[in-house]
Amino acid sequence: MVEKEIIQELDLRGVKCPLNFVKVKLKLEELQPGVILEILLDDGEPILNVPRSIKEDGHEILAAERVEEHYRVKIRKA
Amino acid sequence: MKQIEIEELIKGGVVKLKDKDLFSVWIRAVCNNMDAVKLRRLADIADRYGRGLILFTTRMLPILPFIHFDDITVVKEALNKADLVLDRCGARVRNSDVCYDANVCERAVLDPLSLGEKLDHFWQTDPGGHKIKTSIAGCERQCTSPRTLADIGFVAREDAGRKGYDVYVGGKLGLDPFVGERVAELLNEDECVTLVRNFTEFIKTNGRPGERSAHLMGRYGKKDMSRALTKGLEIKTAITRKECETKQAFRTDKTKILRIRATNGEVRSEQARKIADVAEKYGLGFVHFSLRGSPEIPGIQESKLAEVMRELKDGGLGFIENGVDNLQSCFGRYCTNGILDAQALLQKTEELIKRLGLNNLSIKISASGCPNNCGISPLSDIGFTGVSDPEVVANKCNGCGICPKACRVKAIQIIDGIAVIDEQKCKYCGQCAPSCPFDAIISKRSGITVLAGGTGPHFKDDDYPVETELAREIMTFGDEKKALLTAENILKLVKAENKNVIALIKDHGFEKFKEEALAGVDRDKERREIWLKRK
Numbered sequence: 001m002v003e004k005e006i007i008q009e010l011d012l013r014g015v016k017c018p019l020n021f022v023k024v025k026l027k028l029e030e031l032q033p034g035v036i037l038e039i040l041l042d043d044g045e046p047i048l049n050v051p052r053s054i055k056e057d058g059h060e061i062l063a064a065e066r067v068e069e070h071y072r073v074k075i076r077k078a
Numbered sequence: 079m080k081q082i083e084i085e086e087l088i089k090g091g092v093v094k095l096k097d098k099d100l101f102s103v104w105i106r107a108v109c110n111n112m113d114a115v116k117l118r119r120l121a122d123i124a125d126r127y128g129r130g131l132i133l134f135t136t137r138m139l140p141i142l143p144f145i146h147f148d149d150i151t152v153v154k155e156a157l158n159k160a161d162l163v164l165d166r167c168g169a170r171v172r173n174s175d176v177c178y179d180a181n182v183c184e185r186a187v188l189d190p191l192s193l194g195e196k197l198d199h200f201w202q203t204d205p206g207g208h209k210i211k212t213s214i215a216g217c218e219r220q221c222t223s224p225r226t227l228a229d230i231g232f233v234a235r236e237d238a239g240r241k242g243y244d245v246y247v248g249g250k251l252g253l254d255p256f257v258g259e260r261v262a263e264l265l266n267e268d269e270c271v272t273l274v275r276n277f278t279e280f281i282k283t284n285g286r287p288g289e290r291s292a293h294l295m296g297r298y299g300k301k302d303m304s305r306a307l308t309k310g311l312e313i314k315t316a317i318t319r320k321e322c323e324t325k326q327a328f329r330t331d332k333t334k335i336l337r338i339r340a341t342n343g344e345v346r347s348e349q350a351r352k353i354a355d356v357a358e359k360y361g362l363g364f365v366h367f368s369l370r371g372s373p374e375i376p377g378i379q380e381s382k383l384a385e386v387m388r389e390l391k392d393g394g395l396g397f398i399e400n401g402v403d404n405l406q407s408c409f410g411r412y413c414t415n416g417i418l419d420a421q422a423l424l425q426k427t428e429e430l431i432k433r434l435g436l437n438n439l440s441i442k443i444s445a446s447g448c449p450n451n452c453g454i455s456p457l458s459d460i461g462f463t464g465v466s467d468p469e470v471v472a473n474k475c476n477g478c479g480i481c482p483k484a485c486r487v488k489a490i491q492i493i494d495g496i497a498v499i500d501e502q503k504c505k506y507c508g509q510c511a512p513s514c515p516f517d518a519i520i521s522k523r524s525g526i527t528v529l530a531g532g533t534g535p536h537f538k539d540d541d542y543p544v545e546t547e548l549a550r551e552i553m554t555f556g557d558e559k560k561a562l563l564t565a566e567n568i569l570k571l572v573k574a575e576n577k578n579v580i581a582l583i584k585d586h587g588f589e590k591f592k593e594e595a596l597a598g599v600d601r602d603k604e605r606r607e608i609w610l611k612r613k
Contacts (some may be wrong), residue, residue: 017168018092018094025147043483044287044483047480047483048480048483048484048513051480051513051515052512052513052515053094055512055515056098056414056512057098057099058098061515061516064478064480064515064516065478066478066479073515
């Protein structure tokens with residue numbers, strides 16, 4: 001039996017650095033380890049800074065793909 | 079943490095450090111001074127929420143490191159209660175850097191504080207978007223190094239009885255350092271203010287997102303840029319002036335500026351309190367944050383100097399005495415960008431200097447954890463910089479396109495769905511590796527670059543009539559042992575010939591100097607040469 005993955009979403013389009021990271025951080029704190037969080041980030045500074053800081057906090061980035069003018073990033077909470 | 083507090087926070091200077099959930103908090107120091115009362119309060123906050131440490135940085139303002147994420151709001155409140163506010167970082171108008179009031183420093187041609195108070199208007203009204211640094215020097219010694227450390231730098235000068243500020247545009251260090259170009263001469267304060275307004279409007283209209291003055295000038299050319307910046311200088315710009323609390327109303331005669339040694343700009347809270355006490359008891363009641371991280375106490379009577387020094391020594395403090403200036407680093411090992419433990423390297427360099435014993439030349443030595451060079455390595459007689467050589471792990475790379483954006487020198491391209499690094503363009507800053515979400519870029523080697531012969535200029539009217547010069551590379555990707563041996567070779571030359579490094583390079587010629595500096599450093603190369611000769 002395949003365990004169903006719990007996926008949460010957070011839209012951070014239009015949210016500037018470092019506020020976007022702070023929001024992800026607060027959101028991740030609410031979640032159980034192993035839960036997947038999908039975030040939408042703007043191109044530019046946000047896509048450069050946010051995944052890096054998330055990784056530095058020990059979480060895993062599963063995917064990062066460009067969708068039109070922004071990025072969809074999948075994070076697995078550590 | 080409430081939403082509103084977070085919103086408030088991002089306006090100010092809060093920077094993430096390497097350790098999880100730890101941040102550094104930047105404190106605003108108007109005119110780069112702080113009165114003794116505030117400095118004591120800062121020491122208390124450092125004890126309570128940090129690790130009892132205050133960093134005196136090359137930005138000429140104090141920074142509290144190791145503040146936990148959860149404490150940022152309370153720290154901000156504690157600062158506000160002490161009448162202190164956060165400074166700014168990132169793409170914003172920065173605090174205007176100044177040296178001393180004409181009433182304090184005998185060398186000052188004009189009054190940098192007065193101009194600084196006016197330029198503060200742009201800090202207060204900044205909409206953000208571009209990093210704009212301004213810096214003012216009261217004389218041609220340029221202790222604040224405005225030609226390289228500011229987008230708009232002002233240098234006071236007197237010519238045939240006329241006093242005014244020469245204006246330089248484009249100064250920066252970082253991956254592509256640039257010595258600012260002169261766009262105007264001998265301006266008065268109001269003209270300087272209008273020029274800064276012209277610049278802020280010009281960059282707002284014509285600048286690309288996040289662009290610095292040096293790049294902007296590269297695109298528009300010096301001539302067009304100068305014309306735009308000097309347009310209508312006779313029209314006075316309306317500003318709100320921030321009064322500098324530490325400004326002196328009268329000239330303080332026969333006094334000295336006491337410079338305290340704080341290697342790596344690190345001052346413990348108990349030391350800060352001692353400095354505050356001495357500034358109140360013997361000085362003018364305030365300390366100055368100098369470029370090289372030395373806490374300075376101005377206004378000490380010459381007759382009291384010995385007494386003051388004894389008191390400070392009892393409090394565990396040393397001075398900038400003959401030989402070397404304050405050994406200054408960036409955040410180094412605490413910084414998310416740090417490749418090199420800059421602090422440890424300078425501590426070892428300090429031991430080396432003690433062993434060698436130097437003459438009174440105020441040799442400048444500094445270290446930066448990465449090629450961003452926040453430790454101002456290129457402006458030093460000897461500068462160390464951490465470097466990292468990146469490599470793409472092909473089977474991990476999915477061509478997501480993030481690293482080409484992270485690379486500030488455009489050395490990475492996605493070719494056939496995979497990142498490719500152009501080794502000719504790479505500046506070894508190491509920023510691409512952490513930008514990759516999938517660990518597909520690793521550092522294949524890291525090490526230290528040794529630079530030599532930089533000058534800020536600091537010595538213009540003394541024995542070394544030199545202009546601002548950026549240090550040149552002597553060695554790269556060396557280990558700590560090689561870097562220290564190179565420094566030792568250079569310092570031995572400095573001592574033997576009683577000249578600073580730029581003077582040595584001019585006398586010996588760069589190639590010969592480099593050879594002398596590397597004597598015994600590259601053993602492999604020497605062995606190879608001997609082997610080739612034998613053959």
